[in-house]
Amino acid sequence: MSTATARGRRGSRLGWNLLGLLVFVTAGFPVYWMLNTAFKPAEDAIDPDPSLLPTSVTLSNFSRALDIADFWGPVGRSLVVSLTVVVIGIVVGMLAALAISRFAFRGRKVVIVGILAVQMVPLVAMIIPVFLLLNDLGQYDRLTGLVITYLTFILPFTVWTLRGFIVNIPRELEEAAMVDGCSRTTAFLRVVFPLLAPGMVATSVYAFIQAWNEYLYALMLMSQQNQTATVWLGNFTTKHGTEYAPMMAGSTMMAVPIVVLFLLVQRKMAAGLTAGAVKG
């Protein structure tokens, strides 16, 4: 290979890298600016000529954020709701996923189409009847009401995702175990379940994130005293204006644990998704 083309190739690689860095800076900037604002003194945040690099670091915004409205109450409520929804979603979803991935029966296709279709209608379209339903059941402003509501989107999600993971486990493994004398149940528990565990964990974490992040139902169905974590973030804006630096500190507290959880499972979820897509 001549040195000229080598240099040319290196030159174009440099160009692509510069472009790539530009993408990195642009895509990462909002997150960076959130962190930057959260850790700078509140008076620097309203400097008309803000410095792009961190100047001095302070935690005062975080203590202000914790002061402005009860933080741990909403977080506790969000935890209770999200965990309950995930447990129900995984258990019920697992049974259903097994049914549609390991059994052939009349009506299976209808169920599959139903579960898929169910995920397609905008959440907002459901808010009116759900609100009236909870109102009738006396579950308005109750955590149980919120759990019921969240199942509307978590359950179809867990069924469909777990189905994807189960389909990828070769049926022969189970059959071999059954030939060796296991019943269908023990074959599942001893052979399929261990292989499924990582997928189940990923699905649970993902479902947890979705429930945790939900905003509309939480806002509509819970009163101020019972607000959840996402709604809590609205407390920084009052009629007197918005306290931006503490609000960014609050945002950081909300985002960091979720982004970390997300990082842990993201690869597995994305892989599961495309594996199916390309094989077809």
Added chain:
Amino acid sequence: MSAADTTTPTKVPPPRQAPPGPPAAASSAPGPKRSGGAAVPWALLAPCLLVLAVVLGYPLVRLVTLSFQKFGQSQLWGFQPAESVGFDNFAKVLGDGEFWTVVVRTVVFAAACVVFTMVIGMLIALLLQRVSGWVKTLINIALVASWGMPIIVATTVFKWLFDSDYGIFNALLSKLPGVDMIGHNWFASGPEGLAVITLLVVWGAVPFVVITLSAGLTQVPKELEEAARLDGAGAWGVYRYVTLPILKPIVVMLTTLSVIWDMGVFPQVFVMRNGHPEAEFQLLTTYSYDRAFVVNDYAQGSAIALLTVLLLLGVIGVYMRQMLKIGEVE
């Protein structure tokens, strides 16, 4: 697939899954049998179908009946029974010029979001194949961080970025010679404000597209591209005639999903406008919400929600066909 449900999108079901006859009988059937009838699968499905029937089936049916009734505050409190009014709600909604303005605005907004998301996502995915490993890592970190951000947090951060007095965006723009944007309120006009919201939506949606397309790109056989190149195809030719056809199923899936999600954008507008989107900011979702919970006409709100779903039906159909084709399901 639903791996992407991180956004806010979501659900609604055809009521047809509610009444499958067998499950009731099946649930009494004894435990796992090795083979045989439909009893076992229906028993496994029963809890799921039961929950869905209650939390989804019932509200959906209610959504439909509601849109044919008169249902306001007095019906909510039970002072008056809800009475059927036939197609009145639909007639009122469809006869309202504002509704059509909102429809057009929503379609334009969603189209802009989808086109930018797909084009930028595709360009970044292609770029990722050409950069060095460390740049790739950096980009991936930034993408996953923005993908994982809760929508509410992302919206809050964008509100701060675009703040009229202290927002960094105006400050940076003003650094350009001859530009003074300090104090410019991006939300004073609908189109400008919705442009900012488009940016927010695209920023949050691109990572999913990039990561999915990148995974798809690794499956494109190198030999095919090589062969096309030997046959004299340029970079564009290789992309157009080799790469793109292979990616097509993924592209179709991502596009339909994006349409469904972007037509359903709600919290971004709602939070950006502090819970009271002005007329110029109304999309179908906020419009329906507004009718129901601000004007207290739950019936009209439901009618609008139902019309939105109908509007999406075609897209949903394409998506499901694709899913069934690739996800199948022996």
